[in-house]
Amino acid sequence: MGKLHQGLLCAGHLSTAQNYRGLCETLGLAEDMEIGIPRVWLYLAELVMPILQEGGVPTGELFREITKPWRPSGKAASLLLEIVGLLCKSMGPKKVGMLWREAELSWKEFLPDGQDVNAFAAEQKVEYTPGQESDAPGQRALPFEELSKQLEKLRQEGNSNQQVFHWMEDNLSKQQSI
Numbered sequence: 001m002g003k004l005h006q007g008l009l010c011a012g013h014l015s016t017a018q019n020y021r022g023l024c025e026t027l028g029l030a031e032d033m034e035i036g037i038p039r040v041w042l043y044l045a046e047l048v049m050p051i052l053q054e055g056g057v058p059t060g061e062l063f064r065e066i067t068k069p070w071r072p073s074g075k076a077a078s079l080l081l082e083i084v085g086l087l088c089k090s091m092g093p094k095k096v097g098m099l100w101r102e103a104e105l106s107w108k109e110f111l112p113d114g115q116d117v118n119a120f121a122a123e124q125k126v127e128y129t130p131g132q133e134s135d136a137p138g139q140r141a142l143p144f145e146e147l148s149k150q151l152e153k154l155r156q157e158g159n160s161n162q163q164v165f166h167w168m169e170d171n172l173s174k175q176q177s178i
Contacts, residue, residue, distance in 0.1 A: 002050040016057055020065045027066055031075060045082035060103030067110055076110040081124055094170045097128035
């Protein structure tokens with residue numbers, strides 16, 4: 001279904017406004033379905049993923065539009081947590097954090113008033129989203145010996161070059177990766 005939405009958007013058969021309206025109608029049923037289908041937020045996140053992965057609409061705009069109905073109840077964060085989790089599986093937390101910052105998103109927009117954003121991010125293990133890039137997990141300077149050990153371990157485990165590069169992006173400071 002998500003790929004269908006994406007295809008219609010790309011082909012110009014569906015406007016962005018129509019897409020948002022349709023997504024909001026579909027997502028509007030989630031709260032009622034949550035009782036009978038505990039993983040409904042994950043399933044709905046999977047519906048949105050093709051649009052994000054193919055770049056159909058700006059991330060910030062999409063997140064803000066599809067979560068409008070649930071911001072007061074705090075359910076907006078439930079949907080976004082699932083989307084962010086799926087994005088992390090496909091592109092890694094560093095890139096998701098970068099997308100989050102580029103879209104100028106903040107959990108404060110999606111949480112009920114008064115909820116501590118930093119505590120929420122830590123509890124949900126999404127610390128890489130609200131802060132600056134230097135605050136992202138793993139962005140620390142590793143001593144040379146530790147770095148050598150980690151890279152050797154990755155090599156011995158038979159990881160591909162791409163997997164090693166992803167590890168480096170996620171775990172090294174910019175200075176060390178240069």
